[in-house]
Every structure is written in structure tokens, then in C-alpha cells.
Amino acid sequence: MGRPLTIIPGLRQSVMFDVAVALYRRHGVERRPRVCKACGQAAPCPVRLHAELVIATAGADPQQFEDAPPPGHTGFRVGGRSRPIDDDALTYERHDD
Ligand SMILES: [Zn+2]
16 A cells, blocks of 8 residues: 554554454455455455454554464475375375374
């Protein structure tokens, strides 16, 4: 948008901030296809972008309000560890600690 972000003191304690966080989380990003989980538009959708702006204007990091990944799941290890690579090279070993 080109305009520098101005932090608004007290916004974080407002109802508007709570609503923005709720909207931001509800309109999360589906990975494949990359669309909004709530409205199905291309992600990030306009609702999420506006909510993100409100959160940032309150001086908070929108990333901290992302839904947590499933417990114990930390991602996929490419190539696996001490395991023969599949012939098709298309499967990933899940890495759960
Ligand atoms: Zn949406």
C-alpha cells in the first residue's frame, strides 16, 4: 500500500483487535490448493489481509496467531534418515519427535 505503518497504542486491548485475530485465524491458508479455508478465495484472501493489517497496526506479529500444527508433527525430512530412498522418490518420511 506504500504507506508506512503507524502503530496505534491501545489497539491491542480493543474488541477490534480480538475480532481481527478471530478473522485472521478463521481465514487461514489451505496449502493445496492455496485457497482460504473459510471463503475459498485465492489465499491470502481480502479478509485475512485486512485482519493482518489491524493486527500489525496494534504492534503485534500476525504470525503468532497462526493455528498450531498438529502436536508432535514438526515437518517432513527430505530423504529420510538411514532409510533407503524409495524408487519413485516421491514419498517423504514423516518426522515426529
Ligand atoms: Zn477468506
